[in-house]
Amino acid sequence: MTTTSVHGPETARLSHAAPPETAMPGSVPPALAAEGAAIRTRRGQSLPLTLDGSETVFVVQAGALMLRVTLPNGLRQVVMLLYPGDVFRAAFAPPQAAAHLSAVSAGEVLRFRLTSFTALADDDPAIARYYDDAVAQQTARQAIHMAAVGRLDCQERLATFLMELVLVTGVRAPGGGVAFDMPLSRTDMADYLGLNPDTLSRATSRLRATGLLSQPERHRGLVRDFESLAALTPAAQSLMALLGRSPAGLP
Amino acid sequence: MTTTSVHGPETARLSHAAPPETAMPGSVPPALAAEGAAIRTRRGQSLPLTLDGSETVFVVQAGALMLRVTLPNGLRQVVMLLYPGDVFRAAFAPPQAAAHLSAVSAGEVLRFRLTSFTALADDDPAIARYYDDAVAQQTARQAIHMAAVGRLDCQERLATFLMELVLVTGVRAPGGGVAFDMPLSRTDMADYLGLNPDTLSRATSRLRATGLLSQPERHRGLVRDFESLAALTPAAQSLMALLGRSPAGLP
DNA sequence: CGATTGATTGAGGGCTCTCAATCCGGGTGG
DNA sequence: CCACCCGGATTGAGAGCCCTCAATCAATCG
Numbered sequence A, B: 001m002t003t004t005s006v007h008g009p010e011t012a013r014l015s016h017a018a019p020p021e022t023a024m025p026g027s028v029p030p031a032l033a034a035e036g037a038a039i040r041t042r043r044g045q046s047l048p049l050t051l052d053g054s055e056t057v058f059v060v061q062a063g064a065l066m067l068r069v070t071l072p073n074g075l076r077q078v079v080m081l082l083y084p085g086d087v088f089r090a091a092f093a094p095p096q097a098a099a100h101l102s103a104v105s106a107g108e109v110l111r112f113r114l115t116s117f118t119a120l121a122d123d124d125p126a127i128a129r130y131y132d133d134a135v136a137q138q139t140a141r142q143a144i145h146m147a148a149v150g151r152l153d154c155q156e157r158l159a160t161f162l163m164e165l166v167l168v169t170g171v172r173a174p175g176g177g178v179a180f181d182m183p184l185s186r187t188d189m190a191d192y193l194g195l196n197p198d199t200l201s202r203a204t205s206r207l208r209a210t211g212l213l214s215q216p217e218r219h220r221g222l223v224r225d226f227e228s229l230a231a232l233t234p235a236a237q238s239l240m241a242l243l244g245r246s247p248a249g250l251p
Numbered sequence C: 001c002g003a004t005t006g007a008t009t010g011a012g013g014g015c016t017c018t019c020a021a022t023c024c025g026g027g028t029g030g
Numbered sequence D: 001c002c003a004c005c006c007g008g009a010t011t012g013a014g015a016g017c018c019c020t021c022a023a024t025c026a027a028t029c030g
Helices: A030-035 A114-123 A125-151 A154-169 A186-193 A197-209 A226-230 A236-243 B011-016 B030-035 B114-123 B125-151 B154-169 B186-193 B197-209 B226-230 B236-243
Strands: A037-041 A054-062 A065-070 A076-082 A087-089 A100-103 A107-113 A178-181 A220-223 B037-041 B054-062 B065-070 B076-082 B087-089 B100-103 B107-113 B178-181 B220-223
Touching: A030 A107, A030 A114, A030 A125, A054 A114, A065 A186, A065 B125, A076 A125, A076 A186, A076 B125, A087 A125, A107 A114, A114 A125, A114 B125, A125 A154, A125 A236, A125 B065, A125 B076, A125 B114, A125 B125, A154 A178, A154 A186, A154 A197, A154 A220, A154 A226, A154 A236, A186 A197, A220 A226, A226 A236, B030 B107, B030 B114, B030 B125, B054 B114, B065 B186, B076 B125, B076 B186, B087 B125, B107 B114, B114 B125, B125 B154, B125 B236, B154 B178, B154 B186, B154 B197, B154 B220, B154 B226, B154 B236, B186 B197, B220 B226, B226 B236
Parallel strands: none
Antiparallel strands: A037 A107, A054 A087, A054 A107, A065 A076, A065 A100, A178 A220, B037 B107, B054 B087, B054 B107, B065 B076, B065 B100, B178 B220
16 A cells, blocks of 8 residues: 555646645645555554654655653653645754653544655656745744743743634534634644643633633534634744634635 | 654664755855855845845845844844844744844845846755755744743853854863854844843843853853853753754864 | 542642843943 | 943843632533
C-alpha cells in the first residue's frame, strides 16, 4: 500500500485549478491522494514517525493531529495542531524529546515515506508548491501560537484557541452563533496552551458564566457571538487573516 | 526512554552516511549563493518581507535574524531566531500581526524573490532538499522553544536560551569554559523567552552570582561549565541532539 | 449499583509582573 | 579633565495571576 512508485512527469499537473495564495484545507492535490497510503485514524491513535526505518510524511485529509513533546522531567507541551490540508514531516519533531504524533479525532491521513514524497515533489512542482505553502501557513500559525503562549494571560489564550477552532471547524448554528469541534481533552488543551488543567477549567467556567460559550455535548462547543469572542484576544485579527474564509461565511 | 521520533531508532541511519541528518549551518548550496542577492546586515537592520510587491526568501549566511510579532495591544514576541544555514520565507510571518524581520547582529544574508527561489528549487533537487531540511530543522527548534516558553520557569528558560546560543556560536575559551555571542538586547531576549525584562535580569543576575555565567563584554557571554548549564534545563538533551556537533567539539 | 476516571472548584503559596528608584556606561559640552 | 545627561540595566517592594493540592462532583462502564 505504501507508495514507492514514482510517476513520470506526465502524471504531473493534475491539480492546477490553483486555489488562493496560501495552502488551505481541502486543497490536497489529487496526485498526492492517489499515491499516499490512506489511513483512518481514531481518537488517540498514535502515528509512528518512522516506517520500518524510513522517515514518514503525513498529509491530513480529515480530522486533526497533534504533536506533543514530553520533556525529561515529565512536562508536556502540545507543540502543534494539524488540520485538514496540513502536512507533517517526521523531522519536524525534535529529537530526544519524546515527540509523539497522534490523532485527536477520527479522521483520515495520507502517509508517505519521505523518499517517496520527495520523489513526487521533484516530479511535480504542484506537489512541491503545495507542501511548501502548507508548511509556510503552519509556521505562521505557530508564530501566533507562540505569541499567545508567551504573552497572553489564561483567559486570552483560551479565547485564542477557541477562535482557532471556530475558524477551522466552525459552522453557523441554527439558533445563531457558531458551533465547532473541541476534539482535545481538557488536559491536552492545557498542554497546548501552556496552562495547568485546573487553571484552564477555571477560565472555561468563567467563559461559560458569561454566556458566551456553551458545550452542548462532550467535544463540542457553541459560541453565542463570534465578535465578542474575537474581542477577547489580541490575536483575533491575525487569526482571521490567516485562517479566515470561514467555512460557513462567518463575519 | 521511549522516544519514537525519527531520530530514535535509527542508529543504523547514523552510521551509514557522512554528515548529520538535518541541514546544518554552513551547508548552503553553492548554486544558491551564486543566484541570491547578498546583503550585508548591521545590527538592528530591518529586512522587508516584500520586494516591490513580490514575496521574499532569505537564506542566512552569517550573523542572526529574528522574527518579531507585535500584537495589537503592544505585546511583543520574538517568534524565531535564524542562524547561519537557516531559511526564511515571508509567508512564515503571520498576517495582521505587525511581523518584523530584522538582523540581531552584523552578518550576511541571501535574498531571493519567491518566484526565483521556487524556480531554482524546481530545477535543482539539491536546493529543494536543502530548503526542506532547513525548514524541518527550524520547525523542530521551534517545537523545543515552544515547550520552553510554555512549560519552563524563568531560570530554565534562560538556561535553555544560553544553551542554544552556546551550541550555535560557542567556542572553547582559553581559560576553560565556552565563550559565545549574546547578540540580542535584554528586551529582545525577554521577548524571545516570553518574560518581563526585569524578571530576565534577575535570572541572569542569579546565574552570574553562581559563577556559571559571566559577561566579559557587551553582547558576549562565557559559561564556566557547559555540563552545569545543561543540567539547568530539561531541554538540554533535545537541544544537543538537534544543534549538537558543537563548533569547537563541546562535550 | 459501585468503581473509576476526568472535570470542577476552593484555599493557599509561589513565581512573575508592575512600578519605581538606583546604578552603570557612553557620549557631550564646558 | 570633569561635570552632566541619557538610555538601558539592575534591584527592591508589593500585588496579581497562576500553580499546587485536595476535596467534591459528574460521567462512563463494568
